[in-house]
Amino acid sequence: MTLSRLQPVRGTRDLLPDDCRRHRLVGETARAIAERYGYGEIATPIFEFTEVFKRTLGETSDIVTKEMYSFTDRGGEMLTLRPENTAGVARAFISGELGQLLPLKFFYAGPMFRHERPQKGRLRQFHQIGVELIGVAEPLGDIEVIGLGAHILDALGVLGRTTLELNTLGDAESRQAYRAALRDYLGARRAALSPESQERLERNPLRILDSKDAGDRQLIQDAPRNAEFLNAASADFFKRVRDGLDAIGVRYTVNPFLVRGLDYYCHSAFEFTTTELGAQSAVLAGGRYDGLIETMGGPPTPGVGWAAGIERLSMLVADVPMATRPIALVPVGAAGEAAALALAAELRRAGFAIDLGYRGNMSKRMKHANKANARAALLIGDDELAKDIVTLRDLDSGGQEAVERGRLAERLAAFR
RNA sequence: GCGAGCGUAGCUCAGCUGGUUAGAGCACCGGAUUGUGGAUCCGGGGGUCGUGGGUUCAAGCCCCAUCGCUCGCCCCA
Known part of the structure; x- marks a missing residue:
């Protein structure tokens, strides 16, 4: 390409002092509140071996198949700029042999990279804050992490403009059963599905649940419901999470069609959504990932966490902090x-x-x-x-x- | 990866059915003001009209290509 007119790479932005103050407000507010909950900051490298993301995100996920910034370094290693940070934190947990220190509570903030078409609230280099709670299998973990997210949104003055949508995917057994039932139901009506959803039927039928296509939504209304396929343990887990949120005064809406894109989620899935960011709705989203660390070759260790887009949050934050007056x-x-x-x-x-x-x-x-x-x-x-x-x-x-x-x-x- | 819209000064935009030397507001610089900012007034600099090609006596305006941006789809923070 010609450099006659020097431009930033598509989907990247320069953050000038005004932008940086906005970002800092988000990051520092979140960090300070996370520390009150006992979450210490972790900074993992912004690139990892490609394998780290391939294995954790699932070979067929969109992020892995078309959104990663991957390259070969001079030593011939396949490396990738991190598209999200949960995999990196899990890798740090395993390679640092931190199993003796459980439970571990991490906060992070930093840039992430996805090769996507930019649009409102979506960039190729963007920034996230997030938390990971590792080693807590109890619903109390989900409650704490969601409550922390709500607390941060509230401190930033944006909680009132979001809705917390909550769902459960159940444990592996429940999820398998539901997945099979859904595939049967939708498979029988395949011709009526949108072309995208016909694709999803093979790869990830759960994704059809949050399709934006009107015809799909119609079909989904009468589809088997997740709740019917939860085993007793999973149903109880979900109830305890809901009761806990009620107890700490966090309001939510159960959305049985909420699913997460990444393979490693189970039980709680949640998103704080807004209607103020164009086609993007999720401001802060996450869930439980009990199988992840084991999948990566570590000891079986439960985890739950979320990530939030700093740019998206910045767009919702009303008052720009003033520069210091000299x-x-x-x-x-x-x-x-x-x-x-x-x-x-x-x-x-x-x-x-x-x-x-x-x-x-x-x-x-x-x-x-x-x-x-x-x-x-x-x-x-x-x-x-x-x-x-x-x-x-x-x-x-x-x-x-x-x-x-x-x-x-x-x-x-x-x-x- | 797919689709749509838009590119005129640093920013926001005007520019008629194609017709002299492309304009305005804001911003910037200088002056009114050689020890006093904001307000006001006066003046000034700044544009290969994204780029390349085509049509035409004549293109900012029409056509084609290309690059960029924006918005949407997919997916996601």
Whole structure:
């Protein structure tokens, strides 16, 4: 391709300071709340051996078959930029031999990569926050993890614009039984299915349940229901999760058609959805993955977790955090210039945000201070130097006062 | 991978049935203001009309291709 007009790779974006502040608000809010629940941050590499994702996501999943950024490195290893982080965390658990430390509670935040067609709320490099609770087989784990997600959404002020949809896939036995029943029912009506769903019938019949096609939805209304195929243990598990959510005041809607795309899920599947992101509805989604770690060659270990898209959350967050308001230094004349340089260093070390204009006469620098949204301006010219003071101007009120140089830091505390 | 829509200044857009030298607002820079920002006024810079080809006496406008963006499908955060 030609570089005559330099562009970012399709589906990637530059995050300018305003964007970064938004992202940071999401990440830091989530991290702080997750820590209250005892979740420590984990950072795994952004690439892994391709095999890590192939084995965990299932050979036939869309992510593996067409969305991975894979490449061969100089040593001939097949590597892949992570399309999600659960597989990486599970791999870290296994390769770090962390089984003695169960239960483990991880929080993460970072970039993920999927080779998809970009659209609203969907990028090729995007960012996720997420949590994984490893080693807890009880419904209490599901409840905690979902409650933590709701807590974070609430802290960000977006919980009210989402709906928590909840379903159960049951354990392996229940899921197999339902899958077979669904395949029989839909197989008998194959001709009436949309072309996409005819495909799904072979690969993953459960996916037909959340088809957007009107004809499919019609058929699904009368299809066998998941609930009828849950064995006693699975039904009880689901009830305990629902009771727990009721107990902690998390509202949800049971959606029997909610399924997850990845193979390793069982029992709880959940999505906090919104109607404000175009064709994308999921803001925070996850579920239980008891079989995953064993599938990867580790000891049989249950897990439950979720991931949330930072870009999607950012679009829902109403107020952009403001940049720190600096204090502007405005020197007048050469002597003032030299004094301002030293004063800037001193005040920055003392913890103040200082904007030191680089050029221009006083009027220009005041204009610049205003554009920088400075809280106050410190004027330093010959008059001030002679009296060992600086002139402090409050840029919000317009009030101005002389402050002794020795008392400056003390007086400025009010403008921090 | 498939489908649709859109590309004119840094941004948002106007530009008539094709017809002189492509405009506006905002933003930016300078001045009114050589020790005082925001408001106002005056002035200025900035465009190969995404790119390439075609039709025409004449193309920002019509046709084709191509690149890019956006939205949707699939799938997903």
